[in-house]
Amino acid sequence: MKRIEQYASFGGRQEVWEHASKTLGVDMTLGVYLPPAALNGKACPVLYWLSGLTCTEQNVITKAGAQQYAAQHGIIFVCPDTSPRGEDVADDKAYDLGQGAGFYLNATQAPWAPHFRMEDYVVEELPSLIDQHFNTRGQQGISGHSMGGHGALTLALRHPGVYQSVSAFSPIVAPSQVPWGQKAFSAYLGDNREAWAEHDAVELIAHASEPLPILVDQGDADHFLEEQLKPELLEAACQRANHPLTLRMQPGYDHSYYFIASFIGDHFAHHAKAFAH
Amino acid sequence: MKRIEQYASFGGRQEVWEHASKTLGVDMTLGVYLPPAALNGKACPVLYWLSGLTCTEQNVITKAGAQQYAAQHGIIFVCPDTSPRGEDVADDKAYDLGQGAGFYLNATQAPWAPHFRMEDYVVEELPSLIDQHFNTRGQQGISGHSMGGHGALTLALRHPGVYQSVSAFSPIVAPSQVPWGQKAFSAYLGDNREAWAEHDAVELIAHASEPLPILVDQGDADHFLEEQLKPELLEAACQRANHPLTLRMQPGYDHSYYFIASFIGDHFAHHAKAFAH
Numbered sequence: 001m002k003r004i005e006q007y008a009s010f011g012g013r014q015e016v017w018e019h020a021s022k023t024l025g026v027d028m029t030l031g032v033y034l035p036p037a038a039l040n041g042k043a044c045p046v047l048y049w050l051s052g053l054t055c056t057e058q059n060v061i062t063k064a065g066a067q068q069y070a071a072q073h074g075i076i077f078v079c080p081d082t083s084p085r086g087e088d089v090a091d092d093k094a095y096d097l098g099q100g101a102g103f104y105l106n107a108t109q110a111p112w113a114p115h116f117r118m119e120d121y122v123v124e125e126l127p128s129l130i131d132q133h134f135n136t137r138g139q140q141g142i143s144g145h146s147m148g149g150h151g152a153l154t155l156a157l158r159h160p161g162v163y164q165s166v167s168a169f170s171p172i173v174a175p176s177q178v179p180w181g182q183k184a185f186s187a188y189l190g191d192n193r194e195a196w197a198e199h200d201a202v203e204l205i206a207h208a209s210e211p212l213p214i215l216v217d218q219g220d221a222d223h224f225l226e227e228q229l230k231p232e233l234l235e236a237a238c239q240r241a242n243h244p245l246t247l248r249m250q251p252g253y254d255h256s257y258y259f260i261a262s263f264i265g266d267h268f269a270h271h272a273k274a275f276a277h
Numbered sequence: 278m279k280r281i282e283q284y285a286s287f288g289g290r291q292e293v294w295e296h297a298s299k300t301l302g303v304d305m306t307l308g309v310y311l312p313p314a315a316l317n318g319k320a321c322p323v324l325y326w327l328s329g330l331t332c333t334e335q336n337v338i339t340k341a342g343a344q345q346y347a348a349q350h351g352i353i354f355v356c357p358d359t360s361p362r363g364e365d366v367a368d369d370k371a372y373d374l375g376q377g378a379g380f381y382l383n384a385t386q387a388p389w390a391p392h393f394r395m396e397d398y399v400v401e402e403l404p405s406l407i408d409q410h411f412n413t414r415g416q417q418g419i420s421g422h423s424m425g426g427h428g429a430l431t432l433a434l435r436h437p438g439v440y441q442s443v444s445a446f447s448p449i450v451a452p453s454q455v456p457w458g459q460k461a462f463s464a465y466l467g468d469n470r471e472a473w474a475e476h477d478a479v480e481l482i483a484h485a486s487e488p489l490p491i492l493v494d495q496g497d498a499d500h501f502l503e504e505q506l507k508p509e510l511l512e513a514a515c516q517r518a519n520h521p522l523t524l525r526m527q528p529g530y531d532h533s534y535y536f537i538a539s540f541i542g543d544h545f546a547h548h549a550k551a552f553a554h
Contacts, residue, residue, distance in 0.1 A: 007531060007533055007536070008496070008498065008527075008529040008530040008531065008539070009535040009536075009538070009539055010537065010539045011539070013529075014535055054477065062340050062534070063339050063340060063341070065342040065345070065538065067535070067538070067539075068342070068538075068539075157427070173547070187545075219285070221285065251285075252285040252290075253285040253552075254284060254285065255461035256284055257283035258285065258286040258291055258344070259284070259285065259286075261286070261287075261342065261344070261345075261346075262286055262287045262288070262344075265282075
């Protein structure tokens, strides 16, 4: 694991690391923000951030304004890339499939299967790496945006006990029912709809084994709201399953990092509250 | 004046506008953040932000995290581009001359003279445009980064009474004495050193006609510190002239927007305090 960028930020340090991922079979980059508490030797909880389609770690670390809240709450903020990348990695010309569009699952279909294993990477390899290199304390939360919101919700629901807290911005809550998800799931998982249900937050919520409270922010001026995001499906599923959900429809907000920056402070507070228990 | 982008942000609205500049003879873009107070019809003060070499309005509006403080203090935040641009505008292959490097002065030399009139643009045309299109209240401050820090300091010093407050991040305080400034001034102003002195904060401070307090933040890990920035020259000039300066050397910080984001809240507070008088 090699540090390739570092910047002083809000009394802490924003870093970018590169490492050879055994899970993905390629070199990966990730953002790590170390709050002042971590630099002063205190063991800190970790918040994982999963980014959306086309993003790398750079979008969130440069545009979300997350560092000030991570500093304030003493949280290490870890931001992986959205897929394996490289000349030897399968890709597609479209922005919503292949490199930059890993969908936080382990692909079972060719040509994606060998490298596209983002679920194992995020849930297993990455925390192991972070715990080994930084002073963590066994508490972790997960959040993300759009495709990464889908990732945060599904990984938290699929791995009970692993995350103490979960939240999402503009998540794809029902990928099996919308074009982005149907395209990606067909490619990565094949035509078996039962396999799709295992990576669909609305499907998973019915069988959730722990009532981890979910915070979701969604802009009501988001161009993807009606076709791709459909937060009302998550709301209905949570009501049916009696699963705690705070869904905030934010008037006038869109799908951009201006939206995320405006409310990410509330998400840090949500995760910090869970870590304090 | 035509709005080309808009995003809800911290209860207000980040906009990008385009207009045909009479001063520069080209179309210019600028960022305008309207705080919630402005959207609610309240007349607001304006803070102008001058960006550094190579930047457009996009760098500061996406990376500085300024909107939350503008929202909190009820300040309209206006961010022009760093030079005229276009196929008909003179340019140079280097990043530090020509398009993206206007140095906030009116060029007197060919081939720059016809379009490179950033001083008149920032001090006259832009405020006139802003006052015409938005609900301002006749108070304005100026700040900026690096080349834009030079711009903020020199424009405030050259136009007493126009700005109620001034601050800068990592400013080029003595362009006549450093490579960036010497190259730009030779090109834009010719070899006449007396003309250079009129655009050099360290020279101007000796003759300042009003004691406008200056806030400067400077990272001590800034790679440009020793060769290009030299804040000690500003400190000495202010001491000689008995001009109020708060120079904060920030340990470990560099020249990036991570640095700006960490302290821009203090700069908004500095300007808001001046507007409150």
